[in-house]
Structure formats: structure tokens, C-alpha cells
Amino acid sequence: MTNVSCALTIAGTDPSGGAGIHADLKTFQELKCYGMSIITSVVAQNTTGVQAVHHLPKEMISQQLDSVLSDIPVHAFKTGMIANIEMMQVIKQKIETISAPYVMDPVMVATSGDALIDVEARSYLREHLLPLTSIVTPNIPEAEFITGKPIHTITDMQDAANEIVHNYGAGAALVKGGHLSGEAIDFLYDGETMHTFTAKRIDTKNTHGTGCTYSAAITAYLSQGTPLPKAVEKAKYFVTKAIERSFALGSGNGPTNHFAIRMNEVEQ
Numbered sequence: 377m378t379n380v381s382c383a384l385t386i387a388g389t390d391p392s393g394g395a396g397i398h399a400d401l402k403t404f405q406e407l408k409c410y411g412m413s414i415i416t417s418v419v420a421q422n423t424t425g426v427q428a429v430h431h432l433p434k435e436m437i438s439q440q441l442d443s444v445l446s447d448i449p450v451h452a453f454k455t456g457m458i459a460n461i462e463m464m465q466v467i468k469q470k471i472e473t474i475s476a477p478y479v480m481d482p483v484m485v486a487t488s489g490d491a492l493i494d495v496e497a498r499s500y501l502r503e504h505l506l507p508l509t510s511i512v513t514p515n516i517p518e519a520e521f522i523t524g525k526p527i528h529t530i531t532d533m534q535d536a537a538n539e540i541v542h543n544y545g546a547g548a549a550l551v552k553g554g555h556l557s558g559e560a561i562d563f564l565y566d567g568e569t570m571h572t573f574t575a576k577r578i579d580t581k582n583t584h585g586t587g588c589t590y591s592a593a594i595t596a597y598l599s600q601g602t603p604l605p606k607a608v609e610k611a612k613y614f615v616t617k618a619i620e621r622s623f624a625l626g627s628g629n630g631p632t633n634h635f636a637i638r639m640n641e642v643e644q
């Protein structure tokens with residue numbers, strides 16, 4: 377038995393290295409976890425958008441999960457892009473057997489505006505996977521879809537976090553304010569307390585993969601036994617540094633910088 381913490385991501389790929397599985401594994405590595413991945417879809421994308429998508433057969437997703445779960449402990453896991461209901465059904469069946477924190481990034485549309493999951497899969501995600509989560513991390517449009525209500529203010533964000541836990545059965549909800557203006561403020565409701573995480577807004581267009589990086593950092597900290605509010609606090613610090621030191625790579629929205637903490641003078 378080893379005391380290394382093992383974190384698993386179930387998501388799509390990004391050959392340009394900024395989002396999806398690639399962002400998750402880089403984040404796990406930076407935060408000193410042993411990273412593992414289950415690929416759901418191969419996505420031809422870059423900083424400008426999505427050019428093509430190839431979905432893996434559900435049998436192959438199932439087999440990848442069996443390969444990991446039959447052999448290696450999982451101390452926390454996350455899901456990102458799961459494109460259709462067929463995939464969600466297989467993944468649900470397998471993750472129900474994992475007794476470790478589950479972080480859901482309810483990926484629906486990329487920063488570029490390209491849809492990443494089928495429209496009918498959004499409802500399945502809400503009804504069948506959301507109740508299994510320890511924490512779900514919607515941005516504003518995702519939280520609007522889950523609750524069916526528009527979000528314009530920070531009170532709306534808090535109400536959405538509350539509702540996602542009480543009405544939709546998530547273990548906790550972190551509603552992220554990246555899509556509002558003003559400070560970059562996120563609300564975490566854990567069923568008891570509304571926690572607030574605030575950072576200054578950084579003036580950059582290089583935010584490709586921000587949501588993936590944030591949810592992967594939460595997964596990494598949870599896998600190491602950090603309690604939920606502290607895991608989110610530390611992940612917020614990580615993602616803020618990663619945005620602050622993001623790269624102007626490519627001609628679209630450049631990626632966040634997963635080395636940001638290592639480059640930083642003080643480790644938190």
C-alpha cells in the first residue's frame with residue numbers, strides 16, 4: 377500500500393493541452409497526486425474552438441473504467457465532458473461502486489461557444505448523475521440550466537447554489553462567477569453554510585480550461601483528505617494564479633498556466 381493519493385478524471389481530450397483531460401492531468405501532477413484518466417471523447421480543438429469530435433463507444437469507456445477500478449484505488453474523481461446519455465448510463469453504473477468524493481464539472485459548452493454534450497444529455501446529467509456528487513461546479517449558464525432560472529446577481533448565484541443542493545440533490549454546489557462582471561466571486565453551499573470565495577478579476581482573454589483546472593484542483597485536494605471548503609479555497613487560489621500567469625498561446629483564448637503555483641514565490 378502506498379500513501380500517494382490517486383485522482384481520476386473522466387472527460388474528453390484537448391490536443392492543444394489547455395482543457396479537458398490534459399488540464400486535469402497537469403493539475404493533478406502540479407498538486408502532487410497520481411493522475412489517471414478515462415477518455416470519453418477525442419476532441420479536435422484548440423484555442424479558437426472545436427474542429428471535430430469522435431465519441432468512444434460506451435463499451436470502451438466501460439472497459440477503461442474496469443481497468444482502473446479493478447486495479448488501483450481512487451481517492452477522488454471528477455467528470456467533465458460526457459457527450460451523450462449512453463455514456464452517462466455506463467459511467468453512472470461504474471461510479472456508483474466508487475466510495476470516494478465525486479466532483480462534477482457539468483461541462484456543456486466550451487469557452488469558444490461550441491456545444492460539447494447533446495441537448496437531451498443535459499437533463500440526464502441533472503437527474504441521474506447530479507445526485508451522486510460530493511460537489512458540482514457549474515458556471516452561470518450551467519447553473520441557469522440546472523435550476524431553470526436566470527442568474528444576474530450574486531443573490532441569484534447564492535439562491536442557485538442552495539437550490540442545486542436542496543432541489544436537485546447535489547452534495548454541495550459551487551456556483552462560479554467567471555461569467556459575471558466585477559470581482560471573480562464564487563459561492564459554495566454545502567447544505568449548511570454559504571461560503572464565499574473572491575479574487576480580483578484578471579484582465580485576460582486566456583481562460584481556456586479554467587473550469588477544468590478548478591474542478592481538477594478541487595479533486596486533487598479532496599483526494600488528499602482536505603475538507604471540502606478548504607479544498608475549494610486552495611483550488612480557487614490555484615486557478616487564480618493559473619489565470620494570472622496564463623499564456624497568450626494560439627490565436628484564440630489561450631490556456632491557463634498549470635505551473636503558476638510552482639513559479640510563485642510562496643506555496644500555500
Ligand SMILES: Nc1ncnc2c1ncn2[C@@H]1O[C@H](COP(=O)(O)OP(=O)(O)OP(=O)(O)O)[C@@H](O)[C@H]1O
Pocket residue numbers: 486487514515516552553554555560561562575576577578579580583584585586587588590612615616619
Ligand atoms: N478573468 C478572471 N479573473 C479571475 N478569475 C476568473 C476570471 N474568469 C474566471 N475566473 C474564475 O475562474 C474560475 C472558473 O470560472 P468560470 O465561471 O469561468 O468557469 P467556466 O466557465 O466553467 O470556465 P471555462 O472558462 O473553462 O469554461 C472561477 O473561480 C472564476 O471566478
Ligand SMILES: Cc1ncc(COP(=O)(O)O)c(N)n1
Pocket residue numbers: 387388389390395396397419421456457483485486487488492583584585586587588
Ligand atoms: C474536452 C473538453 N472539456 C471541457 C472543455 C471546456 O473548457 P473551456 O470551457 O475552458 O473551453 C473543453 N473545451 N474541452
